[in-house]
Amino acid sequence: MVENTNENSNSGESHRQRPHKIPVPTNYRSAAKILRLVVEERRNVKTLVLQDKHLRKGKGLAIMDLILVNLKQIDDLIARTELTQKEPKLNPWLARVLIAELMFGRGELNGESLPVQCVRRYQEALKDALSKSDVTPAKQLDFKEPRYVRINTSVLAQPGAIRLLQEEGWVLVEEEFEKYTDFLERVKNLGDSEFIIDFHFKELLVFPHSARNYWGRATEMKQKFVLQNKACLLPTYLLGPPKKSVVLDMCAAPGLKTTHLANLMKNKGRIYAVERNAERYKLLCEYSAEFGVIKTINEDCLLVADEQAPGVEYILIDPSCSGSGMVDRLKLNEEVDKQRLYKLGGLQYKLLCHAMNAFPAAKRIVYSTCSIYPEENEEIVLGALKHNGHFRLADAKALFDKEWLNFGSSDYSGIGERCLYARPEIDLTIGMFVAVFERCAEDEYNEVYLAHEKQKGSYEKLSKMGNADFGRGRGKKRRPNQYDQEAEIEEHSEGVDELPSASKSASAVASSSDPKKKKRNQSMNDENEQEENLVTEKKKRKTKTISEEKNDEETFEEQESTAVLKKKKKSKKDGNEQEENQAKDKKNRKSKTVAEGENDEQTFEEQESTTVLKKKKKSKSNENEQEENQALNKKKRKSKTVAEEKNDEESLKEQEFSNVTSKQDTAEDSNAVLENVGADEHKKKKKKKKQIEENYETTVNGDAKPLEAFDNDVGTHAKKKKKKDKKVDVD
Incomplete structure (x- = not known):
């Protein structure tokens, strides 16, 4: 237990022996923080100073003004003394603030904190570096910015604001100015307790530069006035x-x-x-x-x-x-x-x-x-x-x-x-x-x-021109009557190209005696010969381009003539082909009309047969309704012979055939077009007719068909025959 108390006492003594850490003054710390935001994030100095709760507004603005004006020289001093390299624990932004106060400000630093002591040790080295520095100091502005205050007219009108400021001890300058320059001169000469209404904006009041301290402390005026x-x-x-x-x-x-x-x-x-x-x-x-x-x-x-x-x-x-x-x-x-x-x-x-x-x-x-x-x-x-x-x-x-x-x-x-x-x-x-x-x-x-669109349209037009324009596509053939920029430049430069030959002769006479000048003249002569060769080559190119253009025109005319002849030949061939096609079409039409006539005849016969069957079906339905009335007539018709019935049937067929032929003649005269019916269906219908005839024969011979059905068929045929005979007599 005794040992523990001794240990505790030793630890307490060691804790007491540790030196207490001395803080950096708040002005320096706040200025370092604001300086970093201004340089790195490009923030506004005034807003940062006004927002800082630990920095006095007037003193803070003064420190920041001092640092920013001399910042380039401060950075040069740090580089020459290698301060941040030798003292890595020292905050570089705080070092700038301390150097500005020590070298360009009051010449002394407040407090005994470790950063302050560190910068003090380098005071002589900083002075030596400043004497050797070649960095020009920042330009000093010729004016001191006045303090502008805007009246919040939603809360306070202009007369009330002026009265309130006069109660605070401010004196209004009641002067009117015709020129803006006269007003600016008066603002520069404002007294410490004076203020003036702005030349342009009536709700804006202008105070001297020294009024910044007052408005920095006047928090009770915040709702009525705006610092802007x-x-x-x-x-x-x-x-x-x-x-x-x-x-x-x-x-x-x-x-x-x-x-x-x-x-x-x-x-x-x-x-x-x-x-x-x-x-x-x-x-x-x-x-x-x-x-x-x-x-x-x-x-x-x-x-x-x-x-x-x-x-x-x-x-x-x-x-x-x-x-x-x-x-x-x-x-x-x-x-x-x-x-x-x-x-x-x-x-x-x-x-x-x-x-x-x-x-x-x-x-x-x-x-x-x-x-x-x-x-x-x-x-x-x-x-x-x-x-x-x-x-x-x-x-x-x-x-x-x-x-x-x-x-x-x-x-x-x-x-x-x-x-x-x-x-x-x-x-x-x-x-x-x-x-x-x-x-x-x-x-x-x-x-x-409009000017931009016009220029853009001109560029588009120029881009749509041929590839030979603007020096592009030199190997391609040029269009006839094409604008040649190179030829125009050569025409303007022909007189200038002739000058070296005259200077050549003069220089040769003047420098024939000196050997050094001879070499110069030879080089000049060589250059002149090269220039003359270039001129001749350009002239040859001119002639070539002119001949090429003429050849292009001739070839263009020949191509046009050949194209016209080809068109004529094609038109003749096309006309002949059209006539031949028309003749073929006529023949085909004739053959088609013949075939259509034949088909029409077949279809007409088939249609007639179908109409006959339909009539028979209708007659059967009518006969069933009149079965009772026809019973007596059937018994009388039994006595008729088979020969008479056959004759009756043959006469009926002949009449139907005559009707069909007459209808075909009328159809041919009117060129009527009827629908085609398959040949197979026509054969089937013929078979049905034969079956009907066979049924007639079987009924007459007394086979399977009952007698009543036979009597009905015979009665209907007899009625039809009488009707037809009457029609013939009337005719």
Whole structure:
């Protein structure tokens, strides 16, 4: 037990003997974190400083300004002293912050933390490296950016806001300016307690640069005032949505422009605010929570169409960009990253084209960036106009009521003069680009689109020309009267080609004495001879091409004549063949008519036989009904002899035959076409007739047929005979 107590006491003493870890000051730690986000993720310095809870706003902005201005020199000092290689545990971002404070700031560091002690040890080496450094420091801007504050007109009107600020000790500069340049000069000379109403926007108040500390602490003013740069109001004002309109903000976060649109619309209508990033979407929801007109959408704006945002009339596009117009970026003096600009430009072009085509009710679209590079501005506008003819570029200067100084590049004619730029050193704002698009009327297209389509059509026509054009297919035969560019160039160069021969003789006389000059002259002569040979070869080619063209014309005419003769021969042959075919057709028709006549006769006979059978069947049915009445007549007819009955039957057959022949004659005269009946069926019918006759004979001889049936048959025949005799007498 004693040993255990000793061990515990020893462990307690060792724990007490360990040195306590001294933390790095919060200003340095927060600045290092913000610096990494600004450099790696290209975040906005001001928003990061304002969001940081542990960093005082005024001091944090000052530290970040110091670091960003001297960042290139700081990186050069780290490379010369090999600080990060010799001290691998030292955070490189924290090292940059400490070096900026030690070498370009106050010249001393706060605290006794390990990173601070490490950088102090290298102070002499850093000074020596700074004296040898060849890196030029970043350019210092000639102005101090004023503090712009926008009044939230949904909560507070302009007179009330001015009265509130005067109660806080601020003094309003009540001056009117006719020129924009005079206003800018007055802003540069504002006192520490003065503020002024903006020249263009009446709800925007301008404070001096020193007022940043006040507005950084004035959290109670958050709902009534919005800290927003003047350049950011240009896109929303030029969009100008009226009350009760439907607006789409495609890249809305953090929501400053969205809330300004709500103020312009008097909080009436609908604003669809879209943001893809989850963290930025939270900020958007915080800013827009007090505005019922704003509906937030956490979605990729390329996936949002008229279904998710129906009836959109006005669209604002403020996409991700390089941020080269931000004042903090200008202090960095960064090199242009062409690859990054290319990627950003592709995204910006997609967003603008999506806005033009996904919303059929859209009247006006405003495209803006906080960039000063034409790759993100004029070129995007030019590309969108080329491929979207139903929107035109409006003149932003005409939409702006008052004077503005900066416009787009003159290298883009028809586009640059219609777009606005905010230049930091002139307008005392961040760098901003704004372009306004309006939908064309029906059957109307913008000028850039029409020119592009015309050029595209000319290229298509040129591509449809022969392969011999544009130096292609030189081995192929050329068409007659074809344009020859090489011949035209040779004609213009004939006079020039003759000059070397004259210079040749002059140089030969002048340099005959010097041996060095002789060699030069020989080389010149050789070159001149080569050039003359080339000229002669070109002339020969000319003659060859002319002869080839003539031969082509002659061969073309011969081919045409031979083609005409062949056509004539073919036409004659075709005519003869047609006549022969017509004759054959006539013969075939005659043979067909004869065969058809024969077939008609056969079919007529067969039809007559069928009609006779039908009549017999009908007569049998009638005879069965009159069996009782015919019983007496049958007994009387028994006395008739078989010879008389046979004579009666023969007379009936003769009459039927005569009727058939008469009908055939009438059928031949009228050329009637009847249906064919097979010969086999005709034979069967004949067999049936024979069987009927045999039945008659058997009944007469007293065989199997009963007497009553026989009497019926005889009676019917007798009746028919009497009817026929009567008809003959009448005739």
